[in-house]
Amino acid sequence: MSFLSKERTIAPPGYSRWLIPPAALCVHLCIGEAYAFSVFNLPMTKLLGISQSGPGDWKLTDLGWIFSLAIFFLGVSAALLGRWVEEGGPRKAMFTAALCWAGGFLISAFGVYIHNIWVIYFGYGILGGFGLGIGYISPVSTLIKWFPDRPGMATGMAIMGFGGGAFIASPLSVWLMHNFSTSSHVGVAETFIALGVIYFCFMMVGATIVRVPAPGWKPEGWVAPAQPKKLITTKNVYVYQALKTPQFWLIWWVLCLNVTAGIGVLGQASAMSQEMFPGRVTPVAAAGFVGLMSLFNMAGRFFWASTSDYIGRKNTYFTFFVLGAVLYAFVPYTGKAGSVVLFVCAYAIIFSMYGGGFSTVPAYLRDMFGTRYVGAIHGLLLTAWSMAGIFGPVLVNYIRQWNVEHGVPAAQAYNVTMYVMALLLIVGFVCNFFVKDVDEQHHMTATDEAKHSAASA
Amino acid sequence: MADQQGASGNGLKLTLAWLFVGIPLTWGVIQTCINALLLFK
Numbered sequence: 001m002s003f004l005s006k007e008r009t010i011a012p013p014g015y016s017r018w019l020i021p022p023a024a025l026c027v028h029l030c031i032g033e034a035y036a037f038s039v040f041n042l043p044m045t046k047l048l049g050i051s052q053s054g055p056g057d058w059k060l061t062d063l064g065w066i067f068s069l070a071i072f073f074l075g076v077s078a079a080l081l082g083r084w085v086e087e088g089g090p091r092k093a094m095f096t097a098a099l100c101w102a103g104g105f106l107i108s109a110f111g112v113y114i115h116n117i118w119v120i121y122f123g124y125g126i127l128g129g130f131g132l133g134i135g136y137i138s139p140v141s142t143l144i145k146w147f148p149d150r151p152g153m154a155t156g157m158a159i160m161g162f163g164g165g166a167f168i169a170s171p172l173s174v175w176l177m178h179n180f181s182t183s184s185h186v187g188v189a190e191t192f193i194a195l196g197v198i199y200f201c202f203m204m205v206g207a208t209i210v211r212v213p214a215p216g217w218k219p220e221g222w223v224a225p226a227q228p229k230k231l232i233t234t235k236n237v238y239v240y241q242a243l244k245t246p247q248f249w250l251i252w253w254v255l256c257l258n259v260t261a262g263i264g265v266l267g268q269a270s271a272m273s274q275e276m277f278p279g280r281v282t283p284v285a286a287a288g289f290v291g292l293m294s295l296f297n298m299a300g301r302f303f304w305a306s307t308s309d310y311i312g313r314k315n316t317y318f319t320f321f322v323l324g325a326v327l328y329a330f331v332p333y334t335g336k337a338g339s340v341v342l343f344v345c346a347y348a349i350i351f352s353m354y355g356g357g358f359s360t361v362p363a364y365l366r367d368m369f370g371t372r373y374v375g376a377i378h379g380l381l382l383t384a385w386s387m388a389g390i391f392g393p394v395l396v397n398y399i400r401q402w403n404v405e406h407g408v409p410a411a412q413a414y415n416v417t418m419y420v421m422a423l424l425l426i427v428g429f430v431c432n433f434f435v436k437d438v439d440e441q442h443h444m445t446a447t448d449e450a451k452h453s454a455a456s457a
Numbered sequence: 458m459a460d461q462q463g464a465s466g467n468g469l470k471l472t473l474a475w476l477f478v479g480i481p482l483t484w485g486v487i488q489t490c491i492n493a494l495l496l497f498k
Contacts, residue, residue, distance in 0.1 A: 016467045022474035029478060161478070167485030209474060284495050292493040295486065 006089030011211035017146040017219070019209055024139030024158035026206025027094050030199040031101060031135040032165015034074075035294070037067050037124075039173050043186045047115060050186060062117055066125050068389075073129025075386030078137050082379025083239050085134060086372075090142045090210045097135030098203035104128025105196030112189040135203070136162065136382070140362045141375030145213050148371070149222045152313070152363040156305025159359040163298035169195075231314060231435075235443035236370030238452065242377045247368050247438050250431045254317055255361050256384035256391075257428035261324060261421040262297075262354030264392030268400070268414075269293055269347070275410045276335040276343065289344065296348045297355040304356025305363065313364035314435060320353040321429035328422040332415040358385075368438055372449075395420065 002008055041063050048054045085093040107123030139158050147154035176194050180187030218224065228234045242248045265272070270286040281289065308316040327346045334343040361381065366374045396417050403413040444452075 014467065016471055018471055019467075019474050022478045025478040025482075029482060161482070164482050164485060167489045168481045169485075171485065171488045205477065209470075288493040288495040291489040295489055295493065298486075 004089075004092040004095055006087075006092070006212065009089050009091045009210060009212050010214050011217070013214075015211055017213070020139070020143055020146050020211070021154065021157045023090075023094075023206040023210040024143055025161040026209075027097060027135045027138060027203050028158050028161030029165045029168060030203050031097070031132050032162040033169035033173075033195070033199070034067065034070055034128075034132055035163070035166035036169035036173065037070070039170050040177075040188060040191075043177055043188050044112070047112060047186055047188065050184060056115075058117055066120055069121055069125025070129040070132060071389050072386055073126050074132040074136065075383045077130040077133030078379035078382040079133075080379075081130075081134055082137055082376030083373070085137055085379065086141060086239070086376040089212060090138050091207050093134050093138035094203060094207035094210060097131045097138055098200050098207065099131075100127050101131030101135060101203065102196040102200035104131055105192045105199065109189040109192035109196070112192065133379070133382070137375050137379045139206075139210065140378050141371065141373075142210065142212055144362065144366050144371055144374055147219075148224065149219055150306070150309045151366055152308040152360060153302075153306040155362040156302045156359040159305070159362075160298055160301040160355075162358075163294065163301050163355055166294060167298070228437075231312065231437060232367045233370055233438060233443075235440075236372035236449065237368075237377075237438060237442050238444055238448065239373040239376040239380070241442050241444075242369050242373070243380065245368075245438050245442050247435055248377070248381070250435045251361065251364055251368070252381055252384045253431040254428055254435070255357060255381060256388045257424050257431070258317070258320055258324075258354065258357035259385055259388035260392040260395070261328070261424050261428075262351060262357070262392070263388055264394075264396035264417075265347075265421065266293065266297075266351070266354070267393045268396050272414055273343070276414060277338070277340055278411060280338075280340060289347075292344065293347055293351045296352045300352025300355035301359035303352065305359035308360045308363060313360055313367055314432060316356070316360050317364070317432045318429065320357060321425045321432060324350060324353050325422040325425040325429070328418045328425065331418045332412070335411060335415075368435075370444075372444070 041060055044063055045053045045057055045060060048057045053059075104123045104127040107127060108120045111117065111119030111123055140155055143154040143158055144151045173191055173195065176191040177187045180190035180194075225232075225234065237245070269290050270283075273281045273286045273289045274283065304316055304320075311319075327350050331343065331346050334340075334346060362374060362378050365377050365381065369377050396414075399417045399420060400413045403416060404410065408415075
C-alpha cells in the first residue's frame, strides 16, 4: 500500500519537525497502557462470580502471565523486527503496531466473552506484545534523524509517553468498566473492545502525521560536527555488526542493571511502603505512593534524556549509578528514622533515574553506532529489558521472603534488597566505565551503505 | 505570501497535534496527582 511506503512519508519542504514528537506520543501513550493492565486483574477474577470469584473463575496467578507474556514478546519482536521497522519506515511500523495492539484487545475481548484464558494469552500477550515491541521502536530513529542537535530530548519525549500511557489508561479503563458493568456482568469484554477501537484511531493519527526528513535535510542553523567528538561517531555500524562490538554488550548490561534495580522495587512499591512504615502508610496512601513514583518515572524520562544532550550519555549513566547506589543504601535509614518524607524523596529520584535509563539509551546507541540502524540496534538492546523484567522482581521477592523466613521483622525485610540493588548499580557503573568509541573496523564503508540501501529499496 | 500561509498552516497543525496528545496526558497526570495527595493526608 503506497500510503504506508517510506517514500510517501518523506517530509515536504517547510514541514515542522515539532510534529514528530506528537506523532510518536500518539503511539507511545497507547502502548503505555501495558503498565496499567493490572486494573483488569481483579475484575477478571470475577467474570463468572460477578460480585466475588466463583467456581471456574481465573486466579491472579493465571492472569499474571498476560502481562509477563506481553513484555516478553515486546523484547522478542523489537529484536526480531528492528531491521524491518528501520527499513520499512515509521508509518508502516506504526500502522502494524496499531493493528497488533488493537487486534490484541479485540481478540482478548473474545477470550473474555468465551472465558478462555489461552485466547487472551494469544491476544494481549503475544499479538499485543508484538504491537508493544514494534510500536516502542517505531519512532526512535525517525526522531533522532529529525533532532540531530538534541537526540536525547527528542527520544525522551516519546519514551516519556510510554510512562505516561498508564496515567490515561488506568482511570479510563476503570471508568469504562464502571459504565459497561451491570448486576450480572463485569464489563471487561466491552472495555477491551472500546480500548481497541480508541487506541487504533489514536495510533493511526500518529501514523498519518509522521514524516521522515528528506535526504540531506538538517535543522536550520545547525552544522554537523566535521570531526567526530569523543564517544559520538559520525559513522554508521550495521545492525548485526553492532552485536560483535563490546560496546553493545556493555550498554546491554548498563540498561539491564539499571532496569533490574528499578523494576523489582516498582512491583513491590505498594507493599514495601506499608511494611516499612506499618500503621503510617495505609493501602490507599500506598496506592498514592505508586502513582507518585510513576509520575517521577515519566518525568525522569524527559528530564534525564534532555540533560544527556548537555552532559553526555556516559556521564548521565554515571549519575544514575552513583546517585542510585547512594540512595538505595540510604533507604533502610529512612525506615529506621521513620521518615516517610525522606523515603518518598529517595524513591522519587530513584524512579526518575529508572525512567531516564530507558529514554537515554537510544541516544547512547546513536552516539556509538550512528543514526542509520539505531532503531534496529535499540530493538536488539530491549532484550535487556525482558531479562531485567524477570531478574528484578524475582530478586526482590526472594530476598524479602528469605529474610522473613529467617525472622527478620517485616519493616527491615527490604534492607538487604536495597543493598543488593546498590551493588547491582555499582556493577553497572563498571560496565559504563568501559564503554569506549567503537573500533573503526566495525564502521560501514561507502560500499556497505550503498549495498544495504539497494537491498532495502 | 506562500511562506506565510505555510507557516500559519504549520502553526495550526502543531497546535492541534500537541493538544491531541497533551489533553489526555494532562488529564491522566491530574488524576494521578489527586490520588497521590492521599499519601500526605
